[in-house]
Amino acid sequence: MENKKQMINVETGKQKKKTVSIVVLTVLVLLSLSLLALYIRHSSSDSRDGNGADRSGALNTITPTVTPEPTGAPYPTEIPAEEPSVTPEPSPTATPAPKPEFQPVRALYLKPESFQNPTTLDHYIDLANRTEINAYVIDIKSDWGTITYRSEIEDVRAAKACRDDIDIREIIKKFHDNNIRVIGRVVTFKDSVITKYKPELAIHHDGKLFDQSGNGSGVYWLDATRKESWDYILAIVREAIDFGFDEIQFDYVRFPETSLYKYELANLEEGKERHEYIEEFLAYIRKNVPEGTILSADIFGMPLISSKDYGEIGQTLESIGWNLDYISPMIYPSHFANSAPRGSMANGVGQVINGIKFTHPDLYPYEVVYNTLMVGKRRIESVDGYNVKCRPYIQGFTADYLPEGYWKKYGVEEYRAQIQAVYDAGYEEWIFWNARNNYVEEAFLPEGQ
Known part of the structure; x- marks a missing residue:
């Protein structure tokens, strides 16, 4: 069991x-x-061939x-x-990003090395982010005539008149990303590069290129009476606008001083004044650039206090601004006559400005800037319909080349005095000039003050 x-x-x-x-x-x-x-479903849905090329578009998930x-x-x-692969949509047409809304300009001039070098560029961007500085003037076309970045203009490239290693778009974008206005300075008729490539555009003397240096250094000028010279400048301006500059500022928009030099002009008409050629040039530029383009011009300080075109340079206050948004008179106290018996800017007498005689103008930054602006302001306002604005250049350097006792060191106090003079004259915009960019940065107020 x-x-x-x-x-x-x-x-x-x-x-x-x-x-x-x-x-x-x-x-x-x-x-x-x-x-x-x-596995069979997975394998049958993969439409890539052995080379990894996608032949059918999106895969099933x-x-x-x-x-x-x-x-x-x-x-x-x-x-x-x-993961599904997505068939790319057609790229939309690029819409240009709107430019930032800029405040009244408080600017510094930057030489090419200061914005072409990434380290110094970052320094000046940081300065603007920390202080009242909100704009920079940078060279499009330098004093020598060189375009400071890579240009595609045929004549510029043929004359080897530009740098090929600088992409100005990247620099402008970096400024704009920090809400900094970029003003492009065009040294207009002074040009020692294109004049050698196309000598027919240049001012001549005794059958040769007029050399302002007087010592054979080759400081040449475009002839402002020739329309071909205008067209060369226009091509540069148009390209700069396309590259993103917020404003075009003409410097050396004049003739060489006839009181200092002898030369001949190709198309100088009898009875026509030189300032008319300069004004016609500015009207030509205005007509041939996009609507809304901001145009400005640097002028000497003397045209504000004198109705006479000294030296026949072609700058007359009451008429140069008809096709400009701004004029920027260079009101450097050191550049007015002093009473020294000899030396730089010496005439033994001094300079009368707004009824005040200045024998040592460089020692009085506030008074010189304020009174010069007041005289110019009255003259501008006396012309009906003349809406040009004034944004002066002021002195950011020490003029120790003046006669002993006629200059002073320009520091924080002198900087602030000039700025206050601009405000007291009823203006709110200014630009400091220092060719070497050795600015007294402590003079600029913290941002927001």
Whole structure:
């Protein structure tokens, strides 16, 4: 009996093990078939060839359903859903980003090395971010006539008149990213590069290029009576506008002083004054640049206090601004006549400004700037419909080349005195000039003050 029971139990155990084995085998088969089906679907949806080229566009997204194991058993690794590739949409037409809204200009002039060098560029951007400075004047065309960045103008490239290693767009973008206005200075008719490549555009004397240096250094000028000279400048201006400059500022927009030099002009008409050529040039530029382009011009300080065009340079206060948004008179106290018997700017008498005689003008920065602006302001306002604004250049350097006793060191006090003179004269914009960019940076107020 005992043996029979043992035989039955053994048989029953064998049957149970067989049943369990069949169940396990069935589950494994079903899981294998499920995984195989998923693999086939996955493989058939991949349309990339052996070189990785996509031939059909977007792929189907596969999210496999996984039946969870009983509680307590580990989950199998899921087959990850393949990331869909997206057929690229057509690129939209680029819309130019709107330019920042700029405050009244409080600017410094930067020489080419100061904005072409990344380290010094970062310094001046930081200065603007920390202080009241919110704009910089940078050279488009330098005093020598060189374009300070890579240009695509045919004549510029043929004359080797530009730098090929500077992308001005990147520099302008960096300024704009910091809400800094970029004013492009164009040394207009003074040009020692294109005049050698195209001498027919230059001022001549005795059948040769007129050399202002007088010592053979080759300081040449474009002839402002020639329309071909205007067209060369216009091409540079148009390209600069396309590159993103916020304003075009003309410097040396004049003739060389006839009181100092002798030369001949190609198209000087009898009875026509030189300032008319300069004004016609500015009207020509205005007509041929996009509407809304801001144009300005640097002029000497003397035209503000004298109605006579001394030296016949072609700058007359009451008429030069008809096609300009701004004039920037260079009101440097050191540049007015002093009473020294000899030396730089000496005439033995001094300078009368607004009825006040200044024998040592460089020692009185506030008084010289204020009174010069007041005289010019009255004259500008006396012309009906004359809406040109005034944004003066003021002195950011020490004129230690003047006769002894006729100059002083320009520091914080002298900087602030000139700025206050601008404000007291009823103006709110100014630019400091220092050719070497050795500015007294402590003079500029913290941002927001």
